[in-house]
Amino acid sequence: MQEAAECLRTLAHPHRLRIVEMLLDGSYTVGELAKACGIPSHMASEHLRLMRDKGFLELEKRGRRVYYYIIDSGLQNIMDCIQKRYAQEK
Template sequence: MHQLERASDCLRTLSHPIRLRIVQLLIRDRFSVGELATECGIQNHMASEHLRLMQRAGLLVSRRSGRKIFYSLAKPDLIQLMECIERCMGDQHE
């Protein structure tokens, strides 16, 4: 049951369109808070909050480079999860 609880926590953390978009972006490359905010069309403080939640859940890692902090995926398995979500949702009609 512990594994299912962790899976539930992970999915709960990802259950926001901005956080899913962040994962899509981080699949491609590492990004700073400002870059992610721009790509997602949100303010920096909102991007920081999403990143904080995702990092606390163990989904992201951060690395400082000069004055910026760059984020990347902590779990490569998120790539397959996003591919599965995109495949499943690709069949949906809006």
């Protein structure tokens, strides 16, 4: 249960939830994620670093760009649960 609590603590931020939601649909750069969240790139980078450190994400360099993508398949189930419960609040 400790690992589950750590996972949920890491995800417990609106910007990180939005980033995960986007990355479940494909890979994105820091700039693309920052723009979608309405935050500076350095803040998006910090959110991505935290989630990468927890093993949720990985990155891939394509030329001069770095793309992030989901590697933890369990995130889809967590997001499905969150969306079912809270989607009507949008």
